[in-house]
Amino acid sequence: MSVPVARFDTMERIDLEHDPAEGRIVFPGNPWPAGHAIEEFAWTGRIDENGNLWFDLHLRSAEYVAEGEPESAEGADDWASPRVWRDCGSCTLSSTYWGEDDGTGFLAATPGNPFRLKARAPQRLTADPLPLVEFDQLEYLAFNIYLLGHDSVADQEVIFTRRPDGAHDIEWHGRIALTYADDTEFRHRFRARITAPLEYIRYPASLSPEEAQDHLQAVLDAPELFETGLVDGQPAWVPRR
Secondary structure (H helix, E strand, O other): OOOOOOOOOEOOOOOOOOOOOOOEEEOOOOOOOOOEEEEEEEEEEEEOOOOOEEEEEEEEEOOOOOOOOOOOOOOOOHHHOHHHHHHHOOOEEEOOOOOHHHOOOEEEEEOOEOEOOOOOOOEEEEEOOOOOOOHHHHHHOOOEEEOOOEEEEEEEEEEEEEOOOOOEEEEEEEEEEOHHHOOOOOOEEEEEEEEEOOOOEEOOOOOOHHHHHHHHHHHEOOHHHEEEEEEOOEEEEEEOO
């Protein structure tokens, strides 16, 4: 099984080629150079049985043709064909949409090595670096994607930069293989930018409140920003009101 790699060091902000506008996702080389609006986005966390903190991201784009449909070039491949994109509707890129067991998300922190939610410096996490060691890893990637069918996404990096209001600017990019068409080469890319808060952090129901507090303090630099609550009937740390 593929194990996402966490990077806990701070870093300078990176200027990215084909950098999308805020609130958009870009697929360089597709028929829409300016990308597509992001209609749904969620940044959530969960603490596993071993006390590790994982971040889940869920993104859904607007319909590909929401801002118009370019003319098709004769002989264009699927990636460059507006018709193919139109027929597929929109993109869902998520570690939660198809069920938690289908995607691990990003490993954000381990006990004693916390994610610095209050830090001003950008912080980077990575998952599924290329090349994949084994072909079977395609079945166990950190995220799933519906793009031009049920495709595959790897070599991901997400950068969180805290804003004065407590939310974070999020830059997220990775590589895509059109596995719906039996193409296992990660020859395409995506880049997304959005601003969002950390909505909640779930933890195992088997933990007592005291144990849950200890787990949170071990993986987050700002436990005081959260209080116990419920999310869909499951115990979670939610933003303190």
